[in-house]
Amino acid sequence: xxxxxxxxxxxxxxxxxxxxxxxxxxxxxxxxxxxxxxxxxxxxxxxxxxxxxxxxxxxxxxxxxxxxxxxxxxxxxxxxxxxxxxxxxxxxxxxxxxxxxxxxxxxxxxxxxxxxxxxxxxxxxxxxxxxxxxxxxxxxxxxxxxxxxxxxxxxxxxxxxxxxxxxxxxxxxxxxxxxxxxxxxxxxxxxxxxxxxxxxxxxxxxxxxxxxxxxxxxxxxxxxxxxxxxxxxxxxxxxxxxxxxxxxxxxxxxx
Amino acid sequence: xxxxxxxxxxxxxxxxxxxxxxxxxxxxxxxxxxxxxxxxxxxxxxxxxxxxxxxxxxxxxxxxxxxxxxxxxxxxxxxxxxxxxxxxxxxxxxxxxxxxxxxxxxxxxxxxxxxxxxxxxxxxxxxxxxxxxxxxxxxxxxxxxxxxxxxxxxxxxxxxxxxxxxxxxxxxxxxxxxxxxxxxxxxxxxxxxxxxxxxxxxxxxxxxxxxxxxxxxxxxxxxxxxxxxxxxxxxxxxxxxxxxxxxxxxxxxxxxxxxxxxxxxxxxxxxxxxxxxxxxxxxxxxxxxxxxxxxxxxxxxxxxxxxxxxxxxxxxxxxxxxxxxxxxxxxxxxxxxxxxxxxxxxxxxxxxxxxxxxxxxxxxxxxxxxxxxxxxxxxxxxxxxxxxxxxxxxxxxxxxxxxxxxxxxxxxxxxxxxxxxxxxxxxxxxxxxxxxxxxxxxxxxxxxxxxxxxxxxxxxxxxxxxxxxxxxxxxxxxxxxxxxxxxxxxxxxxxxxxxxxxxxxxxxxxxxxxxxxxxxxxxxxxxxxxxxxxxxxxxxxxxxxxxxxxxxxxxxxxxxxxxxxxxxxxxxxxxxxxxxxxxxxxxxxxxxxxxxxxxxxxxxxxxxxxxxxxxxxxxxxxxxxxxxxxxxxxxxxxxxxxxxxxxxxxxxxxxxxxxxxxxxxxxx
Numbered sequence: 001x002x003x004x005x006x007x008x009x010x011x012x013x014x015x016x017x018x019x020x021x022x023x024x025x026x027x028x029x030x031x032x033x034x035x036x037x038x039x040x041x042x043x044x045x046x047x048x049x050x051x052x053x054x055x056x057x058x059x060x061x062x063x064x065x066x067x068x069x070x071x072x073x074x075x076x077x078x079x080x081x082x083x084x085x086x087x088x089x090x091x092x093x094x095x096x097x098x099x100x101x102x103x104x105x106x107x108x109x110x111x112x113x114x115x116x117x118x119x120x121x122x123x124x125x126x127x128x129x130x131x132x133x134x135x136x137x138x139x140x141x142x143x144x145x146x147x148x149x150x151x152x153x154x155x156x157x158x159x160x161x162x163x164x165x166x167x168x169x170x171x172x173x174x175x176x177x178x179x180x181x182x183x184x185x186x187x188x189x190x191x192x193x194x195x196x197x198x199x200x201x202x203x204x205x206x207x208x209x210x211x212x213x214x215x216x217x218x219x220x221x222x223x224x225x226x227x228x229x230x231x232x233x234x235x236x237x238x239x240x241x242x243x244x245x246x247x248x249x250x251x252x253x254x255x
Numbered sequence: 256x257x258x259x260x261x262x263x264x265x266x267x268x269x270x271x272x273x274x275x276x277x278x279x280x281x282x283x284x285x286x287x288x289x290x291x292x293x294x295x296x297x298x299x300x301x302x303x304x305x306x307x308x309x310x311x312x313x314x315x316x317x318x319x320x321x322x323x324x325x326x327x328x329x330x331x332x333x334x335x336x337x338x339x340x341x342x343x344x345x346x347x348x349x350x351x352x353x354x355x356x357x358x359x360x361x362x363x364x365x366x367x368x369x370x371x372x373x374x375x376x377x378x379x380x381x382x383x384x385x386x387x388x389x390x391x392x393x394x395x396x397x398x399x400x401x402x403x404x405x406x407x408x409x410x411x412x413x414x415x416x417x418x419x420x421x422x423x424x425x426x427x428x429x430x431x432x433x434x435x436x437x438x439x440x441x442x443x444x445x446x447x448x449x450x451x452x453x454x455x456x457x458x459x460x461x462x463x464x465x466x467x468x469x470x471x472x473x474x475x476x477x478x479x480x481x482x483x484x485x486x487x488x489x490x491x492x493x494x495x496x497x498x499x500x501x502x503x504x505x506x507x508x509x510x511x512x513x514x515x516x517x518x519x520x521x522x523x524x525x526x527x528x529x530x531x532x533x534x535x536x537x538x539x540x541x542x543x544x545x546x547x548x549x550x551x552x553x554x555x556x557x558x559x560x561x562x563x564x565x566x567x568x569x570x571x572x573x574x575x576x577x578x579x580x581x582x583x584x585x586x587x588x589x590x591x592x593x594x595x596x597x598x599x600x601x602x603x604x605x606x607x608x609x610x611x612x613x614x615x616x617x618x619x620x621x622x623x624x625x626x627x628x629x630x631x632x633x634x635x636x637x638x639x640x641x642x643x644x645x646x647x648x649x650x651x652x653x654x655x656x657x658x659x660x661x662x663x664x665x666x667x668x669x670x671x672x673x674x675x676x677x678x679x680x681x682x683x684x685x686x687x688x689x690x691x692x693x694x695x696x697x698x699x700x701x702x703x704x705x706x707x708x709x710x711x712x713x714x715x716x717x718x719x720x721x722x723x724x725x726x727x728x729x730x731x732x733x734x735x736x737x738x739x740x741x742x743x744x745x746x747x748x749x750x751x752x753x754x755x756x757x758x759x760x761x762x763x764x765x766x767x768x769x770x771x772x773x774x775x776x777x778x779x780x781x782x783x784x785x786x787x788x789x790x791x792x793x794x795x796x797x798x799x800x801x802x803x804x805x806x807x808x809x810x811x812x813x814x815x816x817x818x819x820x821x822x823x824x825x826x827x828x829x830x831x832x833x834x835x836x837x838x839x840x841x842x843x844x845x846x847x848x849x850x851x852x853x854x855x856x857x858x859x860x861x862x863x864x865x866x867x868x869x870x871x872x873x874x875x876x877x878x879x880x881x882x883x884x885x886x887x888x889x890x891x892x893x894x895x896x897x898x899x900x901x902x903x904x905x906x907x908x909x910x911x912x913x914x915x916x917x918x919x920x921x922x923x
Contacts, residue, residue, distance in 0.1 A: 069328060091310060117551075152270065159584075183584070184584050193571070
């Protein structure tokens with residue numbers, strides 16, 4: 001198989017420009033292709049630790065230039081020493097599904113006073129913060145997306161809240177499938193419960209991306225790709241994580 | 256454009272925003288470092304001016320808040336302060352909030368008057384956090400304050416705030432940003448000065464350059480990174496900044512003070528500051544004060560009252576709750592992947608009674624845990640012997656010392672140790688057996704035991720018969736059938752096993768006189784037999800006759816057996832799975848090919864328990880009619896059951912060879 005004269009395509013973006021349902025389409029597409037690749041005995045894409053680190057650094061530098069707030073964290077544990085993280089605060093127009101226990105019998109304090117220069121804002125709905133961590137898994141030789149979401153007081157969203165927050169289209173599509181790729185795991189570094197997009201299909205998805213060729217391209221010279229970005233742009237939007245198209249443009253511009 | 260109105264300037268307060276990791280860290284600090292220490296400890300929060308419209312301004316604290324040199328995320332600005340963690344809820348309530356806040360105000364005021372805050376403007380952003388952590392319940396009480404000096408007490412807006420792009424040209428804004436990125440961004444400084452050069456370019460300068468700027472006669476504007484997104488009001492950081500300006504530069508700023516509230520966000524990868532606002536302000540009474548001005552800043556709670564908040568994190572942090580949810584999630588995973596119709600709630604609320612806590616009982620109990628069952632009661636009257644732990648997976652060597660611990664209680668305790676979310680109970684109880692005569696001296700005890708067994712069966716949904724003898728299964732079989740419970744019987748031999756789900760009879764049988772002897776394709780559940788139904792020998796004292804149905808012998812197949820059994824149970828609750836095999840038996844001999852290894856068969860209700868066709872339910876009816884007296888007869892008279900059910904007659908009518916021949920055929 002020749003890999004020359006190929007250009008990476010961010011399938012998610014491509015389909016996003018055609019339809020308003022990018023992820024559903026692309027995930028279906030991927031699952032189909034992935035299973036075919038698997039049946040045909042195609043190997044998965046092996047993302048080396050070195051490539052992961054290089055990809056992560058490139059992602060960070062683009063993120064910094066477009067203010068996307070990704071951060072790189074280094075830790076000394078095993079052979080892979082960095083992970084990416086990003087926080088995103090959203091008003092989901094949902095309220096927490098857990099019951100607020102009224103164990104708070106503390107009477108309102110009179111000793112603290114209000115003042116006229118403070119704008120009394122109307123009660124705002126509970127905000128929700130999504131936190132995404134991208135780590136390298138040496139056993140899968142693939143990146144792994146961990147995520148969690150919490151209300152403003154630090155209380156985690158239940159998985160039900162989380163699914164309810166997704167758009168109707170995804171909910172429909174994922175009703176049967178959601179457990180096939182989301183599991184709960186302890187964060188390898190922080191040792192707190194996180195959800196994880198299971199990496200078992202990631203290698204196949206990346207193998208597919210490598211095979212993708214932009215037939216519209218007039219200049220098919222050499223490949224500039226960032227597998228990490230390609231993969232993230234595809235799976236991220238399912239869990240509110242959007243990867244702006246600037247990443248793709250910047251990667252191309254690096255030529 | 257700008258209408259000239261005078262109104263008092265109002266500031267938009269912060270909201271606190273916490274990360275789960277913050278609570279994890281606080282718990283750890285309390286346990287490992289703070290102990291009973293209630294002194295103030297330094298913590299670091301941060302705010303951003305990059306929020307999308309309509310998001311309220313927030314000070315965030317995450318798991319790095321306790322770090323000495325906490326790094327702040329990019330494009331965020333630090334808000335340092337202190338945490339006071341009280342030891343009791345009373346300490347939390349009674350602590351002097353006014354004084355706590357005043358301490359911080361004094362510090363800010365001294366930093367302003369000494370000029371220290373000019374050198375390090377981050378001293379203007381402060382936070383105070385009062386907490387009480389109930390680590391047993393994982394309840395956290397907390398109350399934030401973002402101290403702000405009420406000085407000058409009165410600030411008027413001369414004109415309504417305008418958007419930055421209404422006042423400055425695109426080029427000027429670009430210059431402002433370039434200059435900001437150079438001066439403020441790398442060090443994440445949230446307060447700055449802006450000067451307008453002769454060629455209209457805007458330049459960002461450090462606060463310490465004020466005098467230099469002033470001397471050069473340039474117009475000076477104040478600028479700060481504004482976490483607020485409202486078009487009409489500035490955010491909280493401006494309060495202490497104005498206090499600094501009024502105290503230090505009041506005379507030099509002139510009557511009209513211009514403030515740039517810089518809001519700096521990225522949308523779709525493009526930087527945008529056009530939603531920044533410009534304020535024209537006048538200090539109404541900025542007379543110099545020597546004493547620290549009044550300070551405000553306690554956060555309102557979710558009811559919009561000045562008061563503390565509480566968050567219950569037991570579901571996120573209590574290891575027991577975490578284990579429970581992880582087990583459930585695992586099962587849900589299985590349901591979604593393999594058995595979408597599986598009713599997990601029904602399984603988890605099913606109460607299981609395990610009669611026998613030996614090899615079978617231990618393994619069935621563990622498998623039930625795996626299936627999410629939360630109520631398990633074990634019954635056994637034996638103690639753990641030296642040979643038990645290797646096969647009986649809930650026991651260890653120590654349990655067999657000093658005569659051995661009671662099996663049922665020890666097994667229940669082990670279950671709780673394995674999974675604290677389970678309600679496990681162990682009961683030491685003997686089960687009376689037919690053919691084992693009951694003397695008058697123990698009659699009362701036996702009657703009491705039978706009553707206890709009856710009430711246990713009443714209180715459970717599924718009864719597992721996991722004893723080591725055939726005849727000990729008889730009594731619970733009868734009671735279970737009479738009470739219409741699901742009864743699952745398992746027996747284990749050296750190289751064979753048998754699992755039967757007993758039929759549950761209907762009260763009225765519509766077709767009881769049917770004499771059709773052909774093998775039906777479907778046998779309704781109420782016509783399925785039980786462990787004893789097809790037997791032609793009534794249960795008796797096998798220990799006396801040394802027959803081969805003593806189970807629980809050396810074998811390693813309990814797990815295979817028990818999983819077949821649990822499958823029975825789960826299938827009972829998930830009708831959509833289709834036909835449930837009624838009975839599974841298997842041989843573990845090598846000569847039998849893999850595909851033949853497990854044989855599912857169906858026992859139709861015939862003989863012993865529910866009696867031959869003409870006298871169906873003989874035994875159940877006798878039990879229901881005569882109760883303990885009937886049982887006593889069965890226990891005491893060896894031939895009683897065979898006589899009652901007509902087996903004696905059957906034996907007389909049939910050649911023994913034929914019977915055995917028939918049995919052999921069935922076993923093929």
